Amino acid sequence: MENGLQLKTAEIEKISHLDYFNIAISVDCVIFGYDQKELKVLLIKSDLKEFAGLYSLLGDLIRIPENLKEASYRILKERTGLEDVYLEQVHAFSAVDRHPSGRVITIAYYSLIDINHHKLKLSHNELHWHAVDDIKKLAFDHKLIMDTCLQRLRQQVLENPVIFNLLPEKFSLRQLQELYQAILGVKLDRRNFRKKISVKDWLVDIDEMEENVPHRPGKVYKLKPEFRKKNRVSKALINNGMSL
Amino acid sequence: MENGLQLKTAEIEKISHLDYFNIAISVDCVIFGYDQKELKVLLIKSDLKEFAGLYSLLGDLIRIPENLKEASYRILKERTGLEDVYLEQVHAFSAVDRHPSGRVITIAYYSLIDINHHKLKLSHNELHWHAVDDIKKLAFDHKLIMDTCLQRLRQQVLENPVIFNLLPEKFSLRQLQELYQAILGVKLDRRNFRKKISVKDWLVDIDEMEENVPHRPGKVYKLKPEFRKKNRVSKALINNGMSL
DNA sequence: AAATTAATGTGTTATAATTACATATCTGTA
DNA sequence: TACAGATATGTAATTATAACACATTAATTT
Numbered sequence: 166m167e168n169g170l171q172l173k174t175a176e177i178e179k180i181s182h183l184d185y186f187n188i189a190i191s192v193d194c195v196i197f198g199y200d201q202k203e204l205k206v207l208l209i210k211s212d213l214k215e216f217a218g219l220y221s222l223l224g225d226l227i228r229i230p231e232n233l234k235e236a237s238y239r240i241l242k243e244r245t246g247l248e249d250v251y252l253e254q255v256h257a258f259s260a261v262d263r264h265p266s267g268r269v270i271t272i273a274y275y276s277l278i279d280i281n282h283h284k285l286k287l288s289h290n291e292l293h294w295h296a297v298d299d300i301k302k303l304a305f306d307h308k309l310i311m312d313t314c315l316q317r318l319r320q321q322v323l324e325n326p327v328i329f330n331l332l333p334e335k336f337s338l339r340q341l342q343e344l345y346q347a348i349l350g351v352k353l354d355r356r357n358f359r360k361k362i363s364v365k366d367w368l369v370d371i372d373e374m375e376e377n378v379p380h381r382p383g384k385v386y387k388l389k390p391e392f393r394k395k396n397r398v399s400k401a402l403i404n405n406g407m408s409l
Numbered sequence: 410m411e412n413g414l415q416l417k418t419a420e421i422e423k424i425s426h427l428d429y430f431n432i433a434i435s436v437d438c439v440i441f442g443y444d445q446k447e448l449k450v451l452l453i454k455s456d457l458k459e460f461a462g463l464y465s466l467l468g469d470l471i472r473i474p475e476n477l478k479e480a481s482y483r484i485l486k487e488r489t490g491l492e493d494v495y496l497e498q499v500h501a502f503s504a505v506d507r508h509p510s511g512r513v514i515t516i517a518y519y520s521l522i523d524i525n526h527h528k529l530k531l532s533h534n535e536l537h538w539h540a541v542d543d544i545k546k547l548a549f550d551h552k553l554i555m556d557t558c559l560q561r562l563r564q565q566v567l568e569n570p571v572i573f574n575l576l577p578e579k580f581s582l583r584q585l586q587e588l589y590q591a592i593l594g595v596k597l598d599r600r601n602f603r604k605k606i607s608v609k610d611w612l613v614d615i616d617e618m619e620e621n622v623p624h625r626p627g628k629v630y631k632l633k634p635e636f637r638k639k640n641r642v643s644k645a646l647i648n649n650g651m652s653l
Numbered sequence: 654a655a656a657t658t659a660a661t662g663t664g665t666t667a668t669a670a671t672t673a674c675a676t677a678t679c680t681g682t683a
Numbered sequence: 684t685a686c687a688g689a690t691a692t693g694t695a696a697t698t699a700t701a702a703c704a705c706a707t708t709a710a711t712t713t
Contacts, residue, residue: 259471624660
């Protein structure tokens with residue numbers, strides 16, 4: 166807007182101050198987790214009568230002294246106790262009728278957390294993990310928001326080592342493959358998968374084996390620290406793409 | 410937010426209404442064009458004293474009855490006379506101090522137009538085309554916004570046939586290659602480029618030749634209508650990516 | 654009119670990436 | 684001790700990419 170704000174002062178004067186400022190801004194967080202070989206998302210029961218019985222994403226209005234990312238971190242902290250999570254902005258949703266109580270534009274973020282490590286106190290909250298594949302309907306336009314974030318997540322995991330935010334610190338290649346499969350919704354060839362991962366050179370062999378698995382244990386790996394929480398651009402983006 | 414708005418009524422009551430609604434929302438448009446073998450962007454002189462002498466993007470506050478995309482279209486129409494242009498949302502920028510006059514969150518869109526076909530009346534406006542490569546500094550955080558949009562454009566042209574929105578209806582393969590080169594900032598091999606384009610099967614040979622070129626004329630092509638203005642997902646996204 | 658210039662139009666080969674696919678080995682369990 | 688089910692690994696076929704050369708055409712110059 167910038168210039169609009171300044172240039173067209175006369176026009177602005179005519180319009181009520183509230184016309185501009187009566188729009189609220191929120192962030193909504195699509196919090197992904199991984200458990201039982203399924204991609205999950207953290208939802209809360211909607212308490213709006215308009216959406217009785219439906220679940221919705223975690224979100225809140227943003228406050229004057231914070232930017233959107235800070236607001237997202239705040240929500241995550243307040244609602245789940247989580248800190249230091251992977252968070253990425255995805256899209257702004259602005260349909261004029263998207264919120265029954267008034268005009269609210271929301272900016273969607275998605276977040277990746279290790280479900281088992283970050284034990285959030287789900288009890289006293291109305292929070293529940295839901296398998297992404299089972300979600301057919303959500304309050305507001307949250308199904309659209311979730312789908313958009315899922316699409317972005319799929320794109321991201323193909324390009325960057327963000328997927329490890331969903332796993333515990335130590336994991337086996339089988340776990341990693343199953344997670345890729347859960348996110349992408351495809352079946353991958355185990356041998357080719359291992360080759361691809363090995364070429365990426367993301368992992369360190371820490372010389373430990375799986376424990377308490379009902380079969381021959383596999384090696385466990387850690388992500389090399391330089392890839393932790395980073396939003397690095399991989400070869401996949403740098404190559405001649407399109408590829409032209 | 411949604412739930413936040415409802416659940417925490419008590420908390421909200423304590424906070425002044427203005428704390429939430431005193432944030433303005435704008436859209437800023439990064440309007441790309443292509444001319445003289447250079448990628449250009451449409452800028453306007455900033456009239457804020459804080460940014461004297463600097464250029465800024467075209468933007469405006471959004472209005473109650475419109476969503477973000479409609480606001481972007483309105484700005485394009487009002488400021489340039491352009492209609493029916495390619496437009497894509499990129500990112501929300503929300504640094505608390507990004508606007509000197511107050512709290513303004515802006516959502517950036519980029520737009521692709523055929524500079525020569527859509528002759529905008531630049532005269533009576535303060536609008537000017539600037540070569541993207543020459544832009545070192547802009548008002549507000551507009552340089553960051555422009556760079557973010559350029560990055561997204563680069564990603565897009567590698568995956569989808571959006572680039573044709575920058576070209577006239579009929580174009581030669583040389584023009585197309587030069588445009589890719591301008592956007593991506595790389596030099597492409599002519600033979601390999603043609604092969605890639607041919608495999609995409611985006612173009613129809615309309616059996617016409619270039620005219621008024623100072624050398625042997627090349628064939629001119631049209632984009633197949635099914636790819637016009639569409640945001641189609643190409644093979645590049647569907648293939649086994651990462652590629653896993 | 655012929656020679657020159659600068660671009661078009663096309664194909665092959667070498668390399669790299671991807672896919673498909675099979676066997677031996679190890680460990681927990683019955 | 685045999686079995687089941689998973690790990691670990693390699694090779695060949697296919698496909699995609701990158702590097703590279705020559706004949707052709709039309710505008711321009713001589």
